[in-house]
Amino acid sequence: MNLALIPARGGSKRIPRKNIRAFAGKPIIGYSIEAARECGLFDRIVVSTDDEEIAEVARSFGADIPFLRPKQLADDHTGTSDVVKHAIEWFATQGTPISHACCIYATAPFLQPSFLQEGYEKLVATGKSYAFAVTSFAFPVQRAIRLRPDGTVEPLYPEHVFTRSQDLEETYHDAGQFLWGRSDAFLNGTVAFSPASVPVILPRHLVQDIDTPEDWTRAELMFRAWRQLAETL
Template identity: 30%
Template sequence: MKVLGLIPARGGSKGIPGKNIKSLQGKPLLEYTFESAKESLFLSKIVLSSDDQEIIQVASKIGLEVPFVRPSILSTDSTPTLPVILHALDFFEEKGESFDAVCLLQTTNPFRRKGLVDESIRVFIESQADALISVLPVPHEFNPHWVFEPTPNGMLSIATGESQIITRRQDLPPAYFRDGAIYITKTSVLRNKKSLYGEKLAFIVGDVERYVNLDTPKDWEKAEILYKQLGLGN
């Protein structure tokens, strides 16, 4: 299976200005994700998708391939992920190169465990799923079976639609949320179903102790602390 590793990194970040190339413990943020991708034996090609010349220069300096410049129309705050992926696929297909799937690796989750990319691709292939995402466990107090929604008459109902609440934490079924570190989708699903997830979605569980999603300056402070706690500089 040919899998394209795609690292999206547009310019114009508002929450953390210059986020994608901002130095995190001496390395530009996107380098962490590139290092995780380079470990992979299953990614056929690893490329950057960016509209920003400064990001492109930094990427080129660290050895990350930048075969195209992403159009500005696909680089706004409101641009969905799907058109960005399809733009990359279109670029390569015009040059006669096609891929069976795309592995999207966001720069905002820099601390993936060693081997996570290939673990994910292996599960994706073996499961024969349309797509795979990395997830983390939902804390039990936020489990959907313990979440309530307001009704039109001003009362509360259990979000899952059950009439009786599960009383014991030990009886709650597992629940997960996307951590944003890994998205893998078949090209046919991206193109034909216009979906990142398809109908058959597999998953791999990430590491809570490594989790950070860089959106705000506070998140960046957490990442600086996490870097030291994980001993990444040793």
């Protein structure tokens, strides 16, 4: 069975009630649920939450809430892999083994069904443990600077101060949208940021991490501009 697992705890600190806050007109978690439904790959779409209000909103978009997440897995230090592992183990106790699971983030309004399909196809074709969404850094990370205690700056990588941008290796980061994985990889704690994974490369204009109020504002502006452009094409 293929499982879509959307972690959505209720105790978000930096953006209160983030997972069900209205984003461009509807609860943000709704976009993730809809993308999961539209891709047609999942036997079950489950939202793992400790919060009854989030559960109610998730059900209204067609997600299942077969259990409420234990409190020990709903604090600020719980990783998403632990949440996916808990769900896989729960289904096993119900006599429903999971072959592949996809952790889909609740705050991913730019997620497209085609991205999920590409991730699954790459996971199956390569035999790797994971496939997840990445995008390229907009600026060479080798040119990063740090702020010194005295108020001045210094290069993070002094060896690249005079290296031409076109000679620097392109680098990528997690797009914060989804992580496909084989159930045994989640259960065994296989590390995703490793050669055990293959990337699904997304365009930068469809990626925005949403952790702070500033991130939220930027994401909504990007989203509205993208939708408006799509309607004119």
